[in-house]
Amino acid sequence: MYILPPKGIREVESAAQVANWLQLGLQSVLPENIEPNLKTVVLSGHSRGGKTAFALALGYGDPIQKFSALIGIDPVAGNNFGTTTPHILTYEPNLSTSHFRLPSSKYNHEEFFNESKPPRAHFTAKNYGHMDMLNDDLSGVIGKLADSMCVNGKGPRDPLRRCIGGIVIAFLNYYFQDNEVDFNTIVNEPDVAPVVLDQVQFDAS
Template sequence: MMAKIAEAKVVTTDVFEKGSIQWKHFNIDTNSPSSPPKPLLIFTPTVPGAYTVIVFYHGFCIPPSYYCDLLSHIVSHGFIVVAPQLFCSLPLLECDEIKVAGKVVDWLVKGLQPLLPENVEAKLEKVVLSGHSKGGQTAFSVALGYVKTMLKFSALIGIDPVGGLSQCKASKTSPKILTGVPRSLNLKVPVAVIGTGLGPEKANVLFPPCAPKGENHVDYFNECKPPCANFVAADYGHMDMLDDETPGIIGTVLSKCLCKNGKGPKKCMRKTVGGLVVAFLRAQLDEHFQDFEAILHNPGLAPARLNDVKYIPA
């Protein structure tokens, strides 16, 4: 847990630019000798060292490859990211996505280390969970213990998490973890919620908002117990952390038509989200507070305009 924020202001941070650590990424399918429960996209440093592992769950029907620039930004600062391709199913349908998400965590115990470069060690004492959109809901669900895992968790980061298409009970994603009660989620780990200002707005008359009121980042943060942090990229939308190029019909519909997008360069959003992830984890896991304090004292350091910057210590 993080100590109380120091009074002295810190005005510099490097987290919004790519880090200096060299890295690579590769795909592993379910037919490989390591036999993961789902296909994986793995980002790893190639520089010898021991690195924290982040399990990242994608949004509804979004391939992990659409997040390459964001995830590589995080890895370049000294993390390993494992991004499974989970199901592509309607939120209205019950499925065992949470169960499979937990199996991916358990696979790390024996499956990850043999795939990493020589002298690169995966630190599995406590794993970080993260996810975007529906994947944020998945990360919260796994952290809350809706599936039992062999590994413990050290932190949770929701990137514009969404719990359903609306507040109507029938449209909520299972499991229905949001209660409407402030500080009711018993997560027992530090949490950061990164929201978008345009997520609750409609892109057009044909589709509902991608991150509707009552089921979005506001509600997740309000229900988190301390320590918890909140950041909102005011001028960006629900899909603006994806790569500039998202090929295929799914990429066109999800990133360009279904959700309202910001007018600024998406690279600014990716740098902002990546930098917030790095700063938060450095503070919570390594007691390196400088970057996190700098952002709290001066949110204008971020490439994207941040609103509702809050940190509630334990």
């Protein structure tokens, strides 16, 4: 157990341990009549967790578990002082599947998207910021840090949460269930989203 969240490669290694546990440990905590399908495991993360998800997909931390898709919600790989470890951005395309969103430079969601190979998608919510997917009223130290260190929108956060959830589910249905209707609708008619999407890009191949 960590008192404070681990940083750098330790954070990635911890995530890899959790992913590797799935093959041996997940079945033991499920009902007897339920079998997990580990052929379609999806990685997802927000902010630094988004970078960790990308790092796992690239093999950092030595994950045994294979991953079928990757969803990054405003992933970040650095700040004003430079990139954070491990240094996973190469400024060349190298990831095969991905899906991103939200505005926050060369360490943010745009570069993660640029380094991903099709099929890939990118959505940006115009009037929202990095922490606006969280609860409406964050209290304590976390709330103060979120308000002071990150650019946030001024409107209600619930529409953004619904938008993110809707895009994620539509993407998963598109990729795994051969149900392309909702995802294609969002891509081709972004006005259906509960927030303004000012960047929408989907490269199927």
